[in-house]
Amino acid sequence: MSGELKSITTFSEPQPVMHCKHGLCPELYTSWETDNPGRRFLRCQMWQRGDCGFCQWFDPEIVGRPKELINRLRSQKKALENRLKSQEAEHRVISTRACELEQKLIDANAKIKSLSIMNDVLTQKLKVVTDEQLRVITIYWNL
Numbered sequence: 001m002s003g004e005l006k007s008i009t010t011f012s013e014p015q016p017v018m019h020c021k022h023g024l025c026p027e028l029y030t031s032w033e034t035d036n037p038g039r040r041f042l043r044c045q046m047w048q049r050g051d052c053g054f055c056q057w058f059d060p061e062i063v064g065r066p067k068e069l070i071n072r073l074r075s076q077k078k079a080l081e082n083r084l085k086s087q088e089a090e091h092r093v094i095s096t097r098a099c100e101l102e103q104k105l106i107d108a109n110a111k112i113k114s115l116s117i118m119n120d121v122l123t124q125k126l127k128v129v130t131d132e133q134l135r136v137i138t139i140y141w142n143l
């Protein structure tokens, strides 16, 4: 019974009266292997660090259509999770690109503002030069 294991012990579950070789109450897990999908079993709570070997089915074997349906739904769930992961990765790429574009827009707006100020300064200088040229022309014209 390797594979995906998850403890689902709750207060509403019937409590086992048996003990493993460690003298501990076994914990209730759920098998998600295709041979026994959703079937619960009792196992030594030390199974990951000094397993005494206690392992016993808690539920009767699931057979036929229910077993097929559980496996099909688990397969569909896995496919949806993979699709979600893929979409999350795509979303991260798009978000990163949007941040880069937003920064470029901020930079472009700063350049536009800077060029606008420079344009105002140059326009003012051109006006001064033009006024000076007109003054000189007027002086020569009146000579």
Ligand SMILES: [Zn+2]
Pocket (backbone or CB within 6 Å): 020, 021, 022, 023, 024, 044, 045, 046, 051, 052, 053, 054
């Ligand atoms: Zn044990």
